[in-house]
Amino acid sequence: MIVRDIKDIIGTEREVEGPGWTSRRMLLKKDGMGFSFHETIIPAGAELHLWYKYHLEAVYCVAGNGSIEDLATGETHQIYDGVMYALNNNDRHILRGGTEDMRLICSFNPPVTGREVHDKDGAYLPDDS
Known part of the structure; x- marks a missing residue:
């Protein structure tokens, strides 16, 4: 069983920042689950042009x-x-922060290894290991 507290991830190598995002990686490839699981913060007003060519992603907004x-399609x-x-x-896609920071719960398949940036x-590059 794996149990992790987000407070124990903040400020460690599992917290990765890029322009317009912070990703707290709770499950990684090395955890052996077949997917990775992240909390991602998108600041208000951010605009990210993304294309996960090598990964599928599901995202659930919690705040x-x-x-x-x-x-x-041009649909927003x-x-x-x-x-x-x-x-x-x-x-x-283009992901845009609104009037408040977004807190997103994300899952990637295949799982990320931990230090990926766009x-x-x-895109995140595929893991060739």
Whole structure:
């Protein structure tokens, strides 16, 4: 059994920051679950151009607000507490923070190893190990 407290992750190597986001990685590839599990904070007003070419992601908002724009369709969806979205087609998208910081609970398949940051396309590179 794995039990982790977010307070024990903040300020450690499992907390990774990039421009416009902070990811607290609660489960990683080495935990052997077949997916990774993160708490991600998107500050109010942030704008992230993302394309997870090598990963599928499901995201559940538990606080704050923002929006996600599907770049294939041009559709924009509002995100707020209680809304889930899944990038089931490696969707190119723009994630925008709203008037409050968003607190998102995210799952990635395949799992990340822990130190990934977005490349020039907004993707995490695949783990080749």
